[in-house]
Amino acid sequence: MDYFNQIMSMALLMFAIYGLVTTSGIISERSGIVNIGLNGNIIAGAIGALIMHGAFDLSKAIAFRQEDAIFGIDLLSLLVSGIFGIITSYLFSLATVTLKGNHVIVGTAINILMPVLAFVIMYIDATTSNSFTPTTTPGKVGDIRIAAQGGFDWRDIIYFLIALVLIAASWVMIRYTKFGLRMWASGENPHALAAAGVSVHRVRYQAQIIVGFLSGVAGAIFLKTTNGNFNGDVGGLGFFALAMLVISQWRIHWAVPVVVVFAVIQSTLSVMQIRLSSVMPREFMDIIPFVTPLIVLPFFRKISNMPKHDGLIYDASQR
Amino acid sequence: MFKIKKEHSSWFMSFAYRNQKGIATLSSVILGLVVSCVVLLIMGYNPFEIIGYLVAGAFQVGPNIWQTIETWSLFVLLGLSVAVGFKAGLFNIGVAGQMVFAATMGYLFVYSHTDVNGNADMNPGVMLAIVVIIALLSAILMGVIVGLLKAFFGVHEVITTIMFNWIAVKLAKGLIIKGNIPSNNSSLQTLPTGVSTTIDSLSPMITWALFAAIIVVIAIFVLFKYTKLGMKIKITGNNVNAGKYAGYKSRSLIIGVMVLSSLIAGVAALAYYFGERNVGFNFLATEHFSFPPAIGFTGVAIALIALNNPIAIVPVAFIFAVTQGDASLNGIPYGVPREIGQLFGSIIVYFVAISNIFVYLVTPQKIKQTFKAIKTFLKDKNVKLEIKIGLSIGNTITLGYLSYALKNWTWIKNVSRKKNNDEHTKVEGGV
Numbered sequence: 001m002d003y004f005n006q007i008m009s010m011a012l013l014m015f016a017i018y019g020l021v022t023t024s025g026i027i028s029e030r031s032g033i034v035n036i037g038l039n040g041n042i043i044a045g046a047i048g049a050l051i052m053h054g055a056f057d058l059s060k061a062i063a064f065r066q067e068d069a070i071f072g073i074d075l076l077s078l079l080v081s082g083i084f085g086i087i088t089s090y091l092f093s094l095a096t097v098t099l100k101g102n103h104v105i106v107g108t109a110i111n112i113l114m115p116v117l118a119f120v121i122m123y124i125d126a127t128t129s130n131s132f133t134p135t136t137t138p139g140k141v142g143d144i145r146i147a148a149q150g151g152f153d154w155r156d157i158i159y160f161l162i163a164l165v166l167i168a169a170s171w172v173m174i175r176y177t178k179f180g181l182r183m184w185a186s187g188e189n190p191h192a193l194a195a196a197g198v199s200v201h202r203v204r205y206q207a208q209i210i211v212g213f214l215s216g217v218a219g220a221i222f223l224k225t226t227n228g229n230f231n232g233d234v235g236g237l238g239f240f241a242l243a244m245l246v247i248s249q250w251r252i253h254w255a256v257p258v259v260v261v262f263a264v265i266q267s268t269l270s271v272m273q274i275r276l277s278s279v280m281p282r283e284f285m286d287i288i289p290f291v292t293p294l295i296v297l298p299f300f301r302k303i304s305n306m307p308k309h310d311g312l313i314y315d316a317s318q319r
Numbered sequence: 320m321f322k323i324k325k326e327h328s329s330w331f332m333s334f335a336y337r338n339q340k341g342i343a344t345l346s347s348v349i350l351g352l353v354v355s356c357v358v359l360l361i362m363g364y365n366p367f368e369i370i371g372y373l374v375a376g377a378f379q380v381g382p383n384i385w386q387t388i389e390t391w392s393l394f395v396l397l398g399l400s401v402a403v404g405f406k407a408g409l410f411n412i413g414v415a416g417q418m419v420f421a422a423t424m425g426y427l428f429v430y431s432h433t434d435v436n437g438n439a440d441m442n443p444g445v446m447l448a449i450v451v452i453i454a455l456l457s458a459i460l461m462g463v464i465v466g467l468l469k470a471f472f473g474v475h476e477v478i479t480t481i482m483f484n485w486i487a488v489k490l491a492k493g494l495i496i497k498g499n500i501p502s503n504n505s506s507l508q509t510l511p512t513g514v515s516t517t518i519d520s521l522s523p524m525i526t527w528a529l530f531a532a533i534i535v536v537i538a539i540f541v542l543f544k545y546t547k548l549g550m551k552i553k554i555t556g557n558n559v560n561a562g563k564y565a566g567y568k569s570r571s572l573i574i575g576v577m578v579l580s581s582l583i584a585g586v587a588a589l590a591y592y593f594g595e596r597n598v599g600f601n602f603l604a605t606e607h608f609s610f611p612p613a614i615g616f617t618g619v620a621i622a623l624i625a626l627n628n629p630i631a632i633v634p635v636a637f638i639f640a641v642t643q644g645d646a647s648l649n650g651i652p653y654g655v656p657r658e659i660g661q662l663f664g665s666i667i668v669y670f671v672a673i674s675n676i677f678v679y680l681v682t683p684q685k686i687k688q689t690f691k692a693i694k695t696f697l698k699d700k701n702v703k704l705e706i707k708i709g710l711s712i713g714n715t716i717t718l719g720y721l722s723y724a725l726k727n728w729t730w731i732k733n734v735s736r737k738k739n740n741d742e743h744t745k746v747e748g749g750v
Contacts, residue, residue, distance in 0.1 A: 120362060120662065235485075235610065
């Protein structure tokens with residue numbers, strides 16, 4: 001039963017992270033932009049949460065075990081990291097939409113840039129507070145307190161609910177609002193959208209703002225799962241989300257079950273790894289989530305529902 | 320019959336019009352350098368100081384300069400590996416994974432043929448040959464799988480190569496740790512002594528990174544410049560439909576290009592992991608090895624900046640070797656993060672990605688006009704004197720003031736200093 005509780009608590013967080021990132025990927029590709037830089041967005045969100053934690057002096061709250069106060073700051077940090085994600089995605093959309101750069105290349109640049117920035121920011125803070133140890137990077141700002149250490153925690157449900165509400169809201173947005181329709185058109189045929197008198201650039205910028213916010217929030221939640229050992233890397237989360245997005249055929253309502261399956265697999269493996277390590281080393285178990293997309297993707301590619309203008313550069317002069 | 324009218328007024332203009340893309344890239348690289356210097360200033364470092372550390376470390380006479388040359392040739396190989404993919408329109412981000420996989424397989428072979436004291440049970444020459452073959456074949460295996468998935472199932476190579484990066488890392492960790500440590504929870508810090516001495520005995524023979532780089536550069540240059548195959552690859556990369564209409568077998572071309580790309584990645588892996596100092600293995604064996612090595616991604620940056628030109632890759636790789644090589648990073652004193660070297664590369668790549676815009680911003684005409692303006696401005700006699708005095712006084716004052724001010728009053732340092740003071744007072748009060 002103890003294991004079950006741990007798996008549940010882990011799976012809730014995993015669902016929140018994967019769900020948010022996959023949703024943001026879907027929104028991005030629906031608006032016609034392949035955002036490989038999602039990984040960078042998530043890292044930016046994590047940096048935001050770290051800085052938020054560093055800004056408040058939490059030592060008293062921790063000394064007196066005022067977990068509610070810490071949790072309140074955690075919730076605030078979701079907002080801050082969302083804003084950090086928006087800043088990063090603005091860098092991305094500036095290069096891809098206005099300056100017409102290649103989406104994949106700009107995304108790669110963001111992916112290389114953000115871990116370095118994260119590391120340098122953490123390093124500066126760590127060296128000035130004289131607590132730097134070269135091997136474990138988190139310095140003072142990296143002092144993340146995990147509320148839930150083993151066992152089930154009601155705070156995980158809050159994160160889960162926040163993620164669920166955000167995902168549902170974006171589903172409603174794509175499905176039933178004017179902006180959602182415009183975004184869809186921007187991914188399928190931006191020239192038609194422009195002919196109808198809507199600025200494609202504007203729609204894409206707005207979509208990227210939503211993308212940045214969602215993936216930034218995912219970065220803040222990701223910090224909860226790292227046990228304070230954030231080293232400027234999120235373990236290819238953004239790329240993994242891209243694979244899940246292909247499996248779910250660019251649709252949010254199909255993405256939810258896919259994410260649930262992967263979250264349960266991942267959390268089961270990570271909780272049971274000590275138990276199963278006599279059977280095989282845990283690194284081999286870690287391979288499973290990476291191999292699964294490779295096996296599944298070829299079958300799903302045949303019925304592809306990819307947006308038609310996905311990954312292409314919109315140029316108004318080509319109409 | 321007709322004499323073609325000379326289009327451009329000077330050699331410079333004709334050169335500039337022919338190489339517009341190159342000039343745009345160059346200007347974006349310069350802008351990237353400037354911006355990364357500004358970022359460093361904001362963070363509270365003096366950029367000139369840091370560049371000085373890097374250069375001094377890279378060109379220190381002795382082993383350092385040789386290490387820089389090795390890194391340079393390694394970067395040339397990595398850049399070529401990615402550039403070959405780009406020529407066919409394939410984005411091979413999996414160089415890191417291919418390298419790690421090749422190294423792991425080579426390592427396993429060495430491990431299975433050595434005892435604790437480091438005595439190999441075969442002739443080192445034979446062992447070396449087998450290691451080379453195994454490493455190259457295993458690198459190619461990964462490339463072939465990616466190519467097959469792309470050619471027959473249409474799975475995008477970016478996703479598959481990234482997945483393979485992680486698979487290779489996890490596999491390497493599992494295999495190497497499982498091979499050495501029977502108990503499950505201890506982590507390996509260095510290679511077992513026996514194996515590392517064997518690899519060391521192989522190393523002097525394998526220090527041919529430079530040699531391999533020269534050969535591969537020439538081979539790739541010839542392939543794309545003078546052969547039919549290279550032309551086919553280029554056409555398919557530019558436009559798949561054009562390749563189809565011309566009757567090229569695009570599937571086999573895709574697989575072939577992936578094989579070539581991963582083969583070069585395998586050569587790079589040999590240079591990096593089995594090279595003189597086997598730098599790579601020291602990292603591979605540690606606990607922190609839990610993500611694809613960053614060196615695998617520098618190839619992407621190098622190929623992008625060099626516009627996939629095999630000859631241009633050589634100088635670009637040199638810049639990267641100076642800013643990111645181990646020798647130059649060792650020149651950075653304690654207290655400054657070593658990752659700062661990567662900052663240059665990543666910001667430059669961002670600007671190169673948007674270098675399209677510089678084709679319109681930095682036109683040959685504008686360059687000529689600015690040169691002309693500068694020339695006429697300098698020819699004025701009064702201006703000459705003024706410039707001399709002004710430059711010498713003004714520059715020293717402004718630069719000195721700027722560096723001083725930014726060194727002392729950046730917000731980060733302020734904040735952290737405040738924090739520190741608070742802590743000290745707290746501690747004293749408590750005592």
